[in-house]
Amino acid sequence: MNTPPSPTGAERTDESAVRIGALVPLTRPGWVEAGQQLLAGLELGVREVNDAGGVGGRPLELVVRDTAADPRKAGAAVEELARLGVAALAGEYHSVVARAAATRAQALGLPYLCSSAVLDALTEQPTEYVARLAPPQSRGWRVYADFLLGAGHGRIAVATQPSVYWASGTRILRDCFAAHGGTVVEFDMSALDPAAVCDGLVAHRATALLLLVGHPEPAVPVVEAVRRDQRLTEIVMGAPAGQPEFAEWAKSLGDDGAGIPFLRYLPERLTPLGARVDTALREQLGEAPSFVAFEGYDTVAVLAEVLRSHGTDRARIAESWPRVAVEGTRGRIQFSRMTGSSVWQWAGAPIQVVDRDPADAYRFRIRHNG
Secondary structure (H helix, E strand, O other), X not given: OOOOOOOOOOOOOOOOOEEEEEEEOOOOOOOHHHHHHHHHHHHHHHHHHHHXXXXXXXXXXXXXXXXXXOHHHHHHHHHHHHHHOOOEEEEOOOXXXXXXXXXXXXXXXXXXXXXXXXXXXXOXXXXXXXXXOOOOXXXXXXXXXXXXXXXXXXXXXXXXXXXXXXXXXXXXXXXXHHOOOOEEEEEEOOOOOHHHHHHXXXXXOXXXXXXXXXXXXXXXXXXXXXXXXXXXXXXXXXXXXXXXXOHHHHHHHHHHHOOOOEEEOXXXXXXXXXXXXHHHHHHHHOOOOOHHHHHHHHHHHHHHHHHHHHOOOHHHHHHOHHHOOEEOOOXXXXXXXXXXXXXXXXXXXOOEEEEEEOOEEEEEEEEEEO
């Protein structure tokens, strides 16, 4: 990563600026690489808006706060940013953290465009103040289940950790597989070690193991244990939450990390804007951007258009979500009320199942388009 650190203090660098609060995980236990990618996209978007004249002649400014994957820290950051006068909130990668931020933003009447978190229930009650770019977990994980079922997997196992997000994912998978006569067995990684997981896979005759756990611990030791167990040479591993997307995965596991399908939110082909942004992000990051960086860029593209059209009044911004129509890096972005969703949702967000090529762990293969 070559992205320079962004200022995270409360100082105002330009009194005339239109300010956006940015929530990103930049320190452990947050997924730092995801946070860096998200921030890179947000920053590139802001630079390009400002190079094009800003918002009504006023510069756009990010006020960045590190959530460190801590819901309480995120809630406090939302309150601080509201006091600082930001027009809207953007960002966040971790679903449980985004839920805390969305709940607080709703209570404060602060518009929040969630960039990357997927948990279906971002708020307990329907709200006009929150919109989201990433597809809801129920949609993405059903696509993933369809991919596994299509490949002939009817008996899968999941290695899980205690979390609302992992529990939600497990429930979605159970429902999908049960509808096709399949089964899902769960291994609680707070009680089991990798060797016990291997024994359990053999005992339950599972044909696939999904890693619903954090990275690097315990994901890396579980992958290594399965790869080295001669009883499990035919088992398929998967990581629907996207752990193999980031370079840290390949660095940690090398060839062992290849051939593990995961979800990412990119189309088969980027839009012309997306192709240009891809080039700019590669230069900025010093590596290929992840889908999370594109989510960051698209977040700013949407907010800039809303601010140009509706001004900086928070209530007017919230009222504008159903009227958004913006050409993003991955398609045309418009928000609607999807069944079961409490927030405004980009229904057309693209979904792929992808893995790292066993012949080259730094190259991706598209396995399925949802």
